[in-house]
Amino acid sequence: MSNVKIKRNVSLASLSTFHIGGKTELFRLVKTPEDLIRTIEWAKEQKIPFRVFAGGSNIVFPDEGLKGLLIRFHGGSLKVSKNKIIADAGVPLMKVIGTAIRHGLRGLETLSGIPGTVGGATVGNAGAYGHSISEAVRRVEVWDGKKRKWIANKACKFAYRESALKHESLFVLRVELRFKKGDRKELQKKSKEIVSIREKKYKPGIKCPGSFFKNVVASEVPRSVMKKINRAKIIGGKIPTGYLLEEVGAKGMKFGGIRIPDFHGNLFENTGKATAKDVKTLADILRKKVKAKFGITLEEEVRYF
Ligand SMILES: Cc1cc2nc3c(=O)[nH]c(=O)nc-3n(C[C@H](O)[C@H](O)[C@H](O)COP(=O)(O)OP(=O)(O)OC[C@H]3O[C@@H](n4cnc5c(N)ncnc54)[C@H](O)[C@@H]3O)c2cc1C
Structure with missing residues (x-):
């Protein structure tokens, strides 16, 4: 590719809200679907691994860094x-x-304050x-490595914090969203309220990837396990993982450079020098405790890269 800026040895920590990770060998920021496709095709031609x-x-980058090219699709x-x-x-x-x-x-007003991109x-x-x-x-435009195509909502197989896009090697290019008519002033008010509630939980600048584990869908939990759950805690059909973690003493825990705040059991905060190893070890410790007490296996909402 001519006129293309590829940076070398870029800090992964600087690219994630968790501020964790070594360095990526090669890095490129792309701002359009066309540039994303061009960059991937270039990496394939050069036989350079890419992500x-x-x-x-929503990412935990590895301490040892990444080989090959890391492409960030941000902007557009x-x-x-x-x-x-x-x-x-x-x-x-x-x-x-x-x-x-x-x-x-x-x-989408209730999603106000969620960081990241519409693709992510x-x-x-x-x-x-x-x-x-x-x-x-309504539909999502993807590139499958050969061609661009639109995938309808149904085919994306959306579920709680899940989609087929997460598991297939597809690159999301564009998203088409459909809305209902609403009152601008009311929507603005709602959005502001939500942002201010969120800022109490996620102080601006906090080094974290949002909630660490997914909540647990109550209907997927066996009855024998449900007997151990305080039903008053269930919200919208989900058992809040913050509650399960609180019950096993997670609040206020510290491990390596990670601290779990006193007010929220499902929040891993990087106090400055946390590593991906700290994160994985603490996640395993907590997963075991929750499994032992409730018989529930927690699943990460964050993704290890
Ligand atoms: C303070 C804070 C609060 C948060 N609150 C919430 C919340 O309330 N609800 C919630 O759901 N999440 C929350 N999150 C998590 C996070 O913001 C969301 O999951 C967000 O949607 C991730 O988007 P992103 O662009 O940052 O994706 P990234 O973290 O960059 O990527 C996430 C995954 O998507 C893949 N991906 C990204 N773009 C593409 C693409 N174009 N094509 C193919 N794959 C792609 C990546 O490979 C990766 O596997 C919070 C995070 C923080 C830091």
Whole structure:
């Protein structure tokens, strides 16, 4: 590729909200679907291994760093028409939500304050306050390594913090979202309220990847296990993992450079020098404790890269 900037030995910690990780051998920031495709094709031609990420807000990068090329799809443009927004996957989710609200479009306001991109949110079916992005996604444009194609919502197999996109080697290029009509002022108010509630839990600048483990879907838990759960704690059909972790004494725990705050058991905060090894070890310790007490196996919401 001519005129293409590839950086060398870039700190992974600087690319993730958790501030963890060694260095990536090669790094490139792309801002359009076309540039993403071009960069991947170039890496394939050069036989260089590559990985794609976006906002870095749901990732634990490895301490030993990454070989090959790390591609960050962050940026791009979006288009609004009537009740529809088509956004490049790299557009920050907050920009999409802000644009929707300004146009009086309702549907994503409860996701206000979730960091990262609309592409990253779609892959992991991000959500908050009882709603997830899949409710607004109409279709997703992907590149399968050979061609661009649109995948309908149903074929994305969205579930709680899950999608087929997460497990297939597809690259998300654009997302088409459909909204309902709403009142701009009311949407703005709701969005502001949610951001201010969130800022109490996630202080601005906190080094973390959001909630660490997924909550537990109550209907998927056997009756014998449900007997051990305080049913008053269940919210929207989910057993909050924060509650399970609190019950095994996670709040206030420290391990290596990770601290779990007193107010939230499912939050791993990097106090400055945490490593991916600290994270994995603490996750295993807590998983075992929860398994022993409740018979539930916790699954990470964050992804180890
Ligand atoms: C303070 C804080 C609060 C949070 N609160 C919430 C919350 O309330 N609800 C919630 O659901 N999440 C929350 N999160 C987690 C995170 O913000 C979301 O999961 C977010 O949607 C991830 O988007 P991202 O762009 O940062 O993805 P990244 O972390 O960069 O990537 C996540 C995964 O998606 C893949 N990916 C990204 N872009 C593409 C693409 N274009 N094509 C193919 N694969 C891709 C990556 O390879 C990786 O596996 C929070 C995180 C933080 C730091």
